Amino acid sequence: MRTEWVNRRRGQANVSQMHYARQGVFTEEMHYVAKRENLPVELIRDEVARGRMIIPANINHTNLEPMCIGIASKCKVNANLGASPNSSDINKEVEKLNLAVKYGADTVMDLSTGGGDLDVIRTAIIKASPVPIGTVPIYQALESVHGSIEKLTAEDFLHIIEKHAQQGVDYMTIHAGILIEHLPLVRSRITGIVSRGGGIIARWMLHHHKQNPLYTHFDEIIEIFKKYDVSFSLGDSLRPGCQHDASDEAQLAELKTLGQLTRRAWEHDVQVMVEGPGHVPMDQIEFNVKKQMEECSEAPFYVLGPLVTDIAPGYDHITSAIGAAMAGWYGTAMLCYVTPKEHLGLPDAEDVRNGLIAYKIAAHAADIARHRPGARDRDDQLSQARYNFDWNRQFELALDPDRAREYHDETLPADIYKTAEFCSMCGPKFCPMQTKVDADALTELEKFLASQEKETVTQS
Numbered sequence: 001m002r003t004e005w006v007n008r009r010r011g012q013a014n015v016s017q018m019h020y021a022r023q024g025v026f027t028e029e030m031h032y033v034a035k036r037e038n039l040p041v042e043l044i045r046d047e048v049a050r051g052r053m054i055i056p057a058n059i060n061h062t063n064l065e066p067m068c069i070g071i072a073s074k075c076k077v078n079a080n081l082g083a084s085p086n087s088s089d090i091n092k093e094v095e096k097l098n099l100a101v102k103y104g105a106d107t108v109m110d111l112s113t114g115g116g117d118l119d120v121i122r123t124a125i126i127k128a129s130p131v132p133i134g135t136v137p138i139y140q141a142l143e144s145v146h147g148s149i150e151k152l153t154a155e156d157f158l159h160i161i162e163k164h165a166q167q168g169v170d171y172m173t174i175h176a177g178i179l180i181e182h183l184p185l186v187r188s189r190i191t192g193i194v195s196r197g198g199g200i201i202a203r204w205m206l207h208h209h210k211q212n213p214l215y216t217h218f219d220e221i222i223e224i225f226k227k228y229d230v231s232f233s234l235g236d237s238l239r240p241g242c243q244h245d246a247s248d249e250a251q252l253a254e255l256k257t258l259g260q261l262t263r264r265a266w267e268h269d270v271q272v273m274v275e276g277p278g279h280v281p282m283d284q285i286e287f288n289v290k291k292q293m294e295e296c297s298e299a300p301f302y303v304l305g306p307l308v309t310d311i312a313p314g315y316d317h318i319t320s321a322i323g324a325a326m327a328g329w330y331g332t333a334m335l336c337y338v339t340p341k342e343h344l345g346l347p348d349a350e351d352v353r354n355g356l357i358a359y360k361i362a363a364h365a366a367d368i369a370r371h372r373p374g375a376r377d378r379d380d381q382l383s384q385a386r387y388n389f390d391w392n393r394q395f396e397l398a399l400d401p402d403r404a405r406e407y408h409d410e411t412l413p414a415d416i417y418k419t420a421e422f423c424s425m426c427g428p429k430f431c432p433m434q435t436k437v438d439a440d441a442l443t444e445l446e447k448f449l450a451s452q453e454k455e456t457v458t459q460s
């Protein structure tokens with residue numbers, strides 16, 4: 001679909017959606033996104049020009065169905081996947097991608113660090129994906145020097161970044177905000193650095209006693225991104241890894257740098273979103289969202305969770321979906337899912353499903369609470385089906401139809417029960433929804449109550 005759209009742009013110095021938006025141009029992607037979101041195309045263009053919305057759409061990802069990320073549109077959900085050296089391979093990862101798309105992931109990140117040729121895995125994922133693909137190129141940069149930080153150079157980073165851009169990656173996490181002077185600030189933390197990319201850069205700076213190469217070469221990265229329309233996802237290397245470390249000096253110092261980098265990318269019409277924490281107590285979530293908007297001039301915020309407690313390994317899709325729902329409500333543009341395997345191991349296909357559904361719930365709850373147009377329509381439809389005991393329609397409208405049907409079938413598998421006026425929770429005699437409070441019954445009741453009232457008046 002996009003092949004023709006992008007062919008006309010090839011060879012231009014800057015092919016970013018932001019560049020076109022700022023020239024007043026409506027791209028095909030903007031029209032597509034406007035239809036999807038049921039929003040005026042002028043609004044899409046203005047938000048993209050302003051930097052409050054991005055359309056991650058590499059010109060080399062031609063099978064992409066364009067989408068947008070920004071506070072003016074629906075809250076989005078990202079699913080992480082990718083092979084790791086101890087587990088998984090290319091087939092399993094493509095299967096996870098298909099599952100993620102099936103359950104409604106708006107974007108997918110390939111965070112592979114091993115388990116096969118990283119280029120082969122990534123290109124297979126891009127080719128199979130209608131949703132934008134994000135990556136963290138420094139993982140592969142480290143792999144390319146066989147894990148020895150001392151050998152890594154700025155040229156290695158730029159080389160891999162250009163390669164990912166050429167392959168069609170739509171957005172990249174760039175950990176440019178962690179500066180050498182921030183490192184002493186993590187001394188008082190319980191969990192130090194928990195960002196994988198942040199850890200690589202921190203070790204590099206500790207070894208070389210030099211400034212972050214992604215920071216010092218930021219302008220060169222901008223030049224690469226312009227050519228392909230790659231969006232920045234500015235990485236939060238110093239995100240807190242536990243409740244204790246949340247909103248500390250280290251995190252906020254990096255956030256300030258992320259704001260400066262946002263505006264530097266914008267000077268070149270390159271699109272930006274900003275990554276955020278992590279692990280944050282509920283009472284600090286609003287502060288975190290507002291602070292990001294203030295420091296980063298309202299560039300879309302993209303948060304991992306946040307987990308609102310640290311004591312539930314095995315259930316961190318829940319501890320984090322609670323935080324994600326709140327973050328979305330306060331105006332976060334995209335929620336990065338956390339699966340039940342977080343802190344324990346590599347998620348498998350079933351974890352992808354459970355994590356994604358938890359986040360579809362969080363994002364949708366945020367859309368309802370923010371009164372986004374039409375957000376509650378599906379809730380109302382499902383509720384109607386529920387009240388009418390139309391079980392099949394209920395399953396159809398469910399975020400996870402398979403799970404809903406499976407659970408209903410567990411106790412009442414026969415077809416006849418798909419129209420039954422009860423389920424096995426209360427049984428046929430106790431189902432309160434059988435109490436039809438209809439208009440006729442109420443009119444009759446009102447008449448009766450009125451007559452009672454008259455009697456009382458005459459009696460007294």
Ligand SMILES: C[C@H]1O[C@@H](n2cnc3c(N)ncnc32)[C@H](O)[C@@H]1O
Pocket residue numbers: 080081082083084111112113304338342343346347
């Ligand atoms: C930044 C987030 O990325 C997740 N993460 C890192 N690597 C992978 C992978 N291969 N698959 C799925 N999730 C991953 C971590 O769980 C962390 O929460």
Ligand SMILES: Cc1ncc(COP(=O)(O)O)c(N)n1
Pocket residue numbers: 136173194195196197198235236237275276302303304336
């Ligand atoms: C929301 C989000 N998603 C992915 C990453 C990259 O992971 P890492 O920083 O651990 O390399 C991140 N920093 N934030």
Ligand code: SF4
Pocket residue numbers: 194342343344345
């Ligand atoms: S998830 Fe596992 S590998 Fe990743 S930071 Fe935690 S302990 Fe380390």
Ligand SMILES: [Zn+2]
Pocket residue numbers: 194241279343
């Ligand atoms: Zn964690």
